[in-house]
Amino acid sequence: MSGAFRIPSAGRLSQAKTARFSFDGQSYTGIEGDTLASALLANGVHLVGRSFKYHRPRGFLSAGAEEPNALVEVKRDDARKAPNIRATVQELYDGLVAQSQNRWPSLAFDVGAVNDIASPLFSAGFYYKTFMWPKAAWKSLYEPKIRAAAGLGVSPDKPDPDHYSSRYAHCDVLVLGGGAAGIAAALAAAETGARVILADEQADFGGSLRFETGAKIDGQDGYAWAQGAIAKLKAMDNVRVLSRTTAFGYYAQNFVGLVERVSDHLQSPGHDLPRERLWQVRAKRVVLATGSIERHMVFADNDRPGIMLASAARIFLNHYGVAVGKNVGVYTANDSAYAAAIDLKKAGVNIAAIVDLRDHPTGPVIDEARALGIEVNFGRAVIRAGGKLRVTSMTVQPKNGGGERTIPVDAILMSAGWTPSVHLFSQSRGKVAFNDETKRFVPGIYAQDCVSVGACNGTDGLAASIDEAYAAGAKAAKDAGAKTAKGTKPKVDASESWSRGMLGAAPGAGPDKTVKAFVDFQNDVTAKDIRQAVHEGMRSIEHVKRFTTNGMATDQGKTSNMHGLAIAAETLGKPIPEVGLTTFRAPYTPVTFGAIVSHSRGPLFDPTRKTAIHPWAEAQGAVFEDVGQWKRAWYFPRGSEDMHAAVDRECVAVRTNAGLFDASTLGKIEVVGPDAAKFMELLYTNPWEKLEPGRCRYGIMLREDGFIYDDGVVGRLAPDRFHVTTTTGGAPRVMNHMEDYLQTEFPHLNVWLTSITEQWAVIAVQGPKSRDIIAPLVEGIDMSDQALPHMSVREGKICGVPTRLFRMSFTGERGFEVNVPADYGQAVWEALWAEGQKHGAAAYGTEAMHVLRAEKGYIIVGQDTDGTVTPNDAGLDWAVGKKKADFVGIRGLTRPDLVAKGRKQLVGLKTKDPKVVLEEGAQIVADPKQAIPMKMIGHVTSSYWSQNCGRSIALGLVAGGRDRMGETLYVPMPNGVIEVEVAGMVFFDETGGRLNG
Amino acid sequence: MLLIRCPYCEEERPELEFRNAGEAHIARSANMAGESDDDFEKFFFIRSNPKGIIYERWRHIHGCARFFNAVRDTVTDKFVMTYKAGEPKPAKLPGASK
Structure with missing residues (x-):
């Protein structure tokens, strides 16, 4: 038998298919096709939860998605623990485990219920009034306590193992x-x-x-x-x-x-x-x-377990074959509750009485109810419900006052009409x-x-x-x-037909009463709370809603909004449409994050980009860092080396012998066409028309406002062909920027732009012995300094595959960047690596790359610049073509603020104590003894330990920095003030002799 | 999610494929270097931010990659029409009521 309240002759479920389940540790039997709600009711269980604020015992209000009360935790295992599941929606399966929420130590005896007795303290808006002082108590006392008490249910603390x-x-x-x-x-x-x-x-x-x-x-x-x-x-x-x-x-x-x-x-x-x-x-x-959706009646203690919507009782009976009680009272303001009473009566359930607020209703359902011998009372109200953990009685009174009569019941069905x-x-x-x-x-x-x-x-x-x-x-x-x-x-x-009903509080819960007549069950909002909100000055329904939290629970006020609105309108003395309706927002019912996120989590959250050389670096034990979507080799530890030791060794190896670096992630764009040089002239500050094919130039790209947008080395392969490199992170936006100008501002130019980032793998070979490493593998390119000087590019072959071989350097050493089709990237890298082993070369990662470039004062756009730095600020005025008539940013550069004195300029910073390494982002002041807040004149943009220099090095943006050479400035830190000296940006090989070998 | 008609693809495609590129019909001066401070301010910083019809640039970035112009109502968030880059501001809008 699947519960004492199951009526074998009613409902559509097959009694043969039972399902066992447990609620709060107690085992029960239901039927396949039940909801958790119908199965519990079949076993006579009405008490399933405690309300949010007052911890009042609660049962089922509804049989569907609008349910505000019957929220439970359904648990399959520790990771599959879903809180706030509506028992009226959760379908039963064999072995289902459910637990009640918001109670301690048990559902029947809940310590938090003291809130119900102390409820005068917790009336509408109490959050706004109670926790105001002392001010210091907010952080230490009120907030932690409120956060602990807030929320319903407990989130699972393990990752969700399900897929969506x-x-x-x-x-x-x-x-x-x-x-x-x-x-x-x-x-x-x-x-x-x-x-x-x-x-x-x-x-x-x-x-x-x-x-x-x-x-x-x-x-x-x-x-x-x-x-x-x-x-x-x-x-x-x-x-x-x-x-x-x-x-x-x-x-x-x-x-x-x-x-x-x-x-x-x-x-x-x-x-x-x-x-x-x-x-x-x-x-x-x-x-x-x-x-x-059916509305409930608003009367005193209308939240006692066993009090529910009439339509819910009908579903439980007619679909699930469950009687919600044995002696049922009905309280209604429209016809539909009669149908519920008639169905239950016919199924053998006693109907104690129907209490109808209307004075003289007529209709077939009323006649039928009377014919079945049901007591029907017109013009009367239920003014309160008795019982605590379960309703035990309803007290009836003529709606305009008079003698009370208490009728024992074990359930009350109610209907105020349909919304x-x-x-x-x-x-x-x-x-x-x-x-x-x-x-x-x-x-x-x-x-x-x-x-x-x-x-x-x-x-x-x-x-x-x-x-x-x-x-x-x-x-x-x-x-x-x-x-x-x-x-x-x-x-x-x-068919059946009914309409009308009532909105707002019923007699007995009027303005003269202080009873708890609930409007919103889940958030414990009573008719009195709404009136109080109006009395305290809330005029708009949106304010009433926020002040009382009416309709703000997980059920979003499906049963409560219209009652709340009517009570507010009545108190304000305005018609309902003038008070307005709160906005309906998605989601209609709660949606799991899992469904929204779907597959986009873990490794599928964002694409991961790996270079052709990635497997080699991985095999060598490289530690990787994320640069945008790219995985880049950060450093290559040997033996027990920590990051510091590995980076020091890699930096020294590059300057002593040579180093190999995977630069494949650099953005690369091919600019091709008869007007390619004209286009480059407009997009970069530098002059390009006269750059000879086979030569390279360091280019700076500005935005129209004159600030640095990107930089990179550009090689001219032919009169109509440029191989442009961009920063790793900047490639997509540079491409977008170029396309934007080409398509919309300079459409007359005959130019094509192609992203070639993924097509070419790039192996940087840098250091005094770099040429010795590359030369044996190269065909068709004269590698002599005369034929292939610094900043030049040649096409030829390496290891038998096509290459665009750049002689360029981001380390200050003689250097090359070997571009090969990505499919050959790892093979060419391995060949170069084998050659490199003969010359003491090391593989180096992005950290060593950063240190080496900083030793030479080469900037990184986005680290040493921040979108407010001009070429002049960065000491790169030489790269701006002074004779050019136009380029993007030309007018921005002459804006008054951009040519004003005292702009922040990029300079080198040397700590007085060479062992102290500054923190990137640290602020710089001229006088450390000034009062706080100090006037900050700049900040550190790059800072490293340089093993090659034997000291720390740093770059920083400092107001009027180039006029402060040799000046002592201060970097106040939590552990004391660090003294620094303003210096030039080049810390190693100031004359640049090493570039040329 | 909005549907946007790309005037080059001649198809309505989901908003995910597009990227907004700011207000349209703001011409870059042929004599940029000679612009006054006031003119440059108007060109670079000042935008109309209207309540109602706005002319703006969009790019079909995950499609044909073309920039084009669109007329959108900022109140209803509805696209009134789209047209190719370089075409003049439409003199009359289809079904314009506002």
Whole structure:
């Protein structure tokens, strides 16, 4: 038996398929197809959680996605521990383990419940008022305590082992919601041949047909009709039917985000299934058939476990075969709760009484209830509920006052009416309109190509909804370009119908009362809190919401927003539309980060770029650093060397013998065409027209504002062909910058730009013996200093493969950069390495490269410059063509601020104590004794220990730096002030003689 | 995610393929070096930042790589039209109501 409250004759689940599960360590049995909620209720368990603020005992309010109370932790293992799962949504599987939250030490006895007694301290806005003083207590006391108390549930502390998938989809018509209206719309659209996607958040299609026993369509019971229609849709090639799929966000141009829960309902999901799948759908037309959500009645202690929406009790009974109690009371302001009472009564459950707030309601359901012998009371209110861990009674009073009567019950079903689910419509930027007659916000002005049908459009009655939906589905397909429909509209034979109801607090929870009549269950917002917010000056509903936190919980106020709005409007004495409705935002229900991130995590978070020589460096034990997306060899430790020792050795080897360096990551762009030189003249500060083919030049690229954007050595291979190098990180933006000017400012120039970064592997061979290493492998290039001087380039062969051989240096030594097609990169490197071994060469990494270039005062754009540095500031005025009529940045360079005196200039810095290495980024002051805050006149941009110089070296940007040569400046640090002397930028081989061998 | 029509590919493609490149129809002077401070300020720093119709440059960077111009409504975030780089500012906008 799957629980004492299971009614074998009711529901649609097969009693034969049981599933065992546990809640708070207690074992229970349910049935396959149950939700965790229906299975617990079948076992008579109503108490499942504690509220957020007051720690009040809570049960199930609903049977669906709107649930504010029944949040539990569902745990498969330590890593698969999901908090805040709505028990009304979680499907049962054999072996499911669930736990309650927000209670200590146990659900029935929770110490935090003291908050309920102390609740006068915690009224609306208490955060803003209580924790104001003393000021110092915020950081040390209040914030840590609030953070510890805040939040519901506990996040798993292990990485998520599940995988998630993601798909893009396009369709003509996307139908959101698989109730009667959604199915009718999907049928109409599908029959035209249009590509249709139909999605519903539930495991079973049918929406309210799952509990509306009075519905008959095409001669069948409504639920059976829905299943038949879904089977028909699934069989069509042009239709995709997605169950357990929530449309959580409606974005621009009919772009809708859906999340499909693929395996959370399975006992052992298997590794081939993702946990969830994100669908990003672009639809030509969207049909919103999202239904409506029942509202609760706002009365004193309306949150006691056992008090729930009438429609929830109907689903539990009619779909899951579970009675929510044995002696049930009903409190309503509209007809729909009568249907619940009638269904339960027919299933053998005692209905203690129906309390109807309306004075003289009439209708078939009322007659039927009376005919079944149910006590019906009009014009009366339930003014309070009794019981604590479970409701035990309801106290009834005529709504205008009078004698009280307490009726024992073990459950109360309530209905204040139905709120159209306009969430997605509102997310689409549509404007809702208030219907004063029915007191509902319904879709008004549309912003996108979508249409609302059925209950979410404020359409009452099954026949009207299906008529509207079928027509809308056919029209949507036609508007999307499909043929006319050839199907037949479903015929409604019988239906249930109700509308109206009430908004706001019921009698007994009015302004004169201090009772706890909950509006928002999850955030513990009462009618009194909302009134208080208005009394304290909140006028806009957006302010009331933030002050009280009404509607700000994980359920986003699905049941509470309209009540809150009505109470605020009443207190303000304004009509509801003037107070406004808070904005609906995505997601409709919580979405896991896993679904959004999908595969993009770990190594797939961002592409990793590796050079052709990477495997060799890896085999040599190189330590790598990330430079943008590139992995670059940082240093090559030998034996027990630490980074410092390895870098020192590599630096000395380069200057003593030679070093090999993988420079493949350098950006490379080929600039080709009859106007290539003209283009280069415009994009770089330097003159290029007269550069002879076979020669190289160090080029500087500016932005239009005159600041350095990039730099690099450029080789002219032919009159119409330049091989341009850029910084490693700058390659894409330099390419974009060049393309921008070529396409939009200088389109008259006949030039083509090609990124060749990945095509050429680059091996830098630097040092006194570099030529000896390369020469034996080179064919067709005269390697003599006369034929191949510093800053020249030749094409030829190395190791039998084509090469562009640059004689250039970023170390200050005689140096070469050997470009070979990337496929040959590692082979040529290995050949050069073998030669290098004969001459004592070392492989060096990016750290040694940085030290060596700093010893020579060569700048790195982005390290020694920061987007506010001009060529003059960097000491590179010589690279600006003074006779040029135009280049990008020419006008920026003459702006008043850029030629003013006292600009920060790049200089060398020598610490007075040569052993002290400055910290990069450290600030520089002229007088260390001045009061704090000191006037900072510059900062350190590059700083290293230089084994070759036998001391520390540094570069820094200092105001008026070049006029301060020899001056002593100060770098205040936490452990004391460091004295530095301003020096030239070149620390090694000042005359540059070594460049030429 | 927006759909943007590339006037070169003649197709609507998702926003992910494009990159905004700032306001359009701001001509770079043929005599750049001779510009006054005021003119350079207008050229380089001052942008219209309108509420409503904006003319801006986009690049189909993960597609044909071409720069083109677009007319977009900054209130609705809707693209009114796109046209090729170098073409004049459209005199009339299709379906312009604002």
